[in-house]
Amino acid sequence: MKTLRLNSNDRAVLLGSCFFGKLPMAATNAILEDVVVSTHEEHDILFGQGEPLDHVFFVLSGLVRLYRLGKDGREADIAVFPRGELFGESAMFLGNRATANAQTIETTMLARIDSRKLRKLAEQTPEVADALMLLLCRHAQMAEDCLAEDRLLTAPQRVASYILGNCPDGITNFSFRLPFQKNVLAGKLGLAPEALSRAFSALRRSGVTVKGRVIEIHDRQALERF
Amino acid sequence: MKTLRLNSNDRAVLLGSCFFGKLPMAATNAILEDVVVSTHEEHDILFGQGEPLDHVFFVLSGLVRLYRLGKDGREADIAVFPRGELFGESAMFLGNRATANAQTIETTMLARIDSRKLRKLAEQTPEVADALMLLLCRHAQMAEDCLAEDRLLTAPQRVASYILGNCPDGITNFSFRLPFQKNVLAGKLGLAPEALSRAFSALRRSGVTVKGRVIEIHDRQALERF
DNA sequence: AAGGTGGTTTGACCTCGATCAAATAAGAAT
DNA sequence: ATTCTTATTTGATCGAGGTCAAACCACCTT
Known part of the structure; x- marks a missing residue:
């Protein structure tokens, strides 16, 4: 894993994303100010369930898998995040502990956003809070859709x-x-x-x-x- | 279904709940001001997937089931909410449309909170936004837990x-x-x-x-x- | 072209849990 | 208590999908 700074292409991906696309410029800039970019090989483990986690991740390129481990070592995917998606936000509200494992599926570039900072910004800026609520809601829906499909469909x-x-x-x-x-x-x-x-x-x-x-x-x- | 006003026991349940317990008094009072209480027989349908929905529900007593329907009429439970729980909040962020069906499991009393009002309050009061984010996060976790258990456990x-x-x-x-x-x-x-x-x-x-x-x-x- | 390497497909088998049917048990009402 | 009604349990059967093994295929390297 190497860490870099945001280049102009990265900025374009961020600004065009669903989450940042709706934020006021000032908020986006405040967040991007001290974002850290990291690159990962495929199959890199980003974090493990239960571990401390103090950022939120944005996929600049590549693909990330969120999954849980069974006692026997089997894995169950919770979600897959392509470029433009934000993930890991739930740790922010649950004591900064990851609730699942995350692994890159292919070579991936991530932007890491400090969760303390994001949270503080959400307190001050209703648009940020709103975007976060929408994100949480969409992730909840994804999981519910999956659950319903698993249970209802062959x-x-x-x-x-x-x-x-x-x-x-x-x-x-x-x-x-x-x-x-x-x-x-x-x-x-x-x-x-x-x-x-x-x-x-x-x-x-x-x-x-x-x-x-x-x-x-x-x-x-x-x-x-x- | 009959509609009533909040009595003192209802207030106690609300104030003791996870959601309202952490809010500043002023915010709670603002929300409760024009809450409507309704009572339901068991197996009452509260709303159906895709229908317009402009409140959030709080369970004062009883039990509510959230579920999706398959093409063949089979039902898959998404969640079950006992007394003290708030549900139906995701519609608020997804165009005021229900994303599942809701049905009472037993005789139930509900408090209905106007979602427009709640949302406006969240904009003005960081604590309310925060409580909503926590709620969404907890609901997302519930669904993810379920999904992982379904996939990993017998x-x-x-x-x-x-x-x-x-x-x-x-x-x-x-x-x-x-x-x-x-x-x-x-x-x-x-x-x-x-x-x-x-x-x-x-x-x-x-x-x-x-x-x-x-x-x-x-x-x-x-x-x-x- | 030859050989690897890893993803995908196919076959065989087996386990889990759904379904249908019937027997029991547990409440509710009289 | 007795009866009626509604849960729950048990038995028998069946099908979907997991697992293991082997074949196949595509793409990459040499």
Whole structure:
């Protein structure tokens, strides 16, 4: 891990992100003032569950996985964060202890924001507090969505739902590229890689074609019915 | 459903709760000023997923279940809220639309707080914003915990974990009464009632006795190892 | 081209928990 | 207490998905 300073491309990513995009310039500048940038190899461990954690992380590039460990060493993914996402914010409200493990999935650049400072800023600036509340809310929704899908849908249905979530409404014919390895998608959906593979082949009958990382949809309706 | 005004017992529950307990008196009073109380039969539907929702709910007494519906009509519980808990806050940040269905599990009294007002108050009062952030964070954690348990633990392990969550640390011999029907516990743990029953009987071998709603633990260690 | 290396797929098997059906138990009402 | 109704338990069966092993494939290096 090497630490650097923000370059102009980093600034663009930050300013274009969902969190910073809505903040007043003054607040953004105050936060960015003493941000630290760090680069990580793939599979770097960023922090572990229960460890002290006094920053919030912003993904400048790459991919990060949040997960919990079972007693037997098995891992359960809680969330995956691509570029432009902020994570680790819950530690800020829970005694500065991480509530999960975090690991980079690929080479990644992160901006670290001091949580004490962010929190103080939230106290003084309603917009910052509001952005934080929205962030927390979105993360809660992500977890609830996952939970509901795990409980209500079969593996092929979860995959169909993921595909549809990447397909603009009203379009029947569509194709896109997975933003990560199938490996990772499997984890995110709570499946073993084998199960994901079988789910894809089950969806082939509903007009889904998979070539490497590229997914093609030929019949949106069929997918929605699945 | 009948609507009433706050009586003194209601006030006590509100003031003693986790959310209101930490607020400055002025803020609490401002919120309570135009709270509306409603009473509900068991199994009353409070709101449905996607419907407009412009309050936040506080449970004065009774029990409320938050759940999502599958295409086939099956239900997946997201959370269960006993007396003293606040719920429905996420709608406030997501366009005033409910993100799940809510139903009373038993006869229930609710206090309804106008979300516009609460939000305005959060803007003006850092303590209110802070309490809201903590609430959102706790709800996110609940969902993440559930998700991780679903993915990492078997049914008996999840039940063991639930029991341990109700047992003070360091005590080996302990007994408590379930705060709701087994039915409800099953839903909360993402199990069919039959599976919960079988899980209990599997735990009998680890020193857990179940008589009606009363759970007895004779060997905490054994339960933790399970 | 040959050989690695690691991701993905396929096959075989097995376990967990859902489901359906039936038996019991536990409350509630009379 | 007796009866009625609603939980809970138990039994039997079945299917989804995990696991292990092996085949396959793609991409990279030499």
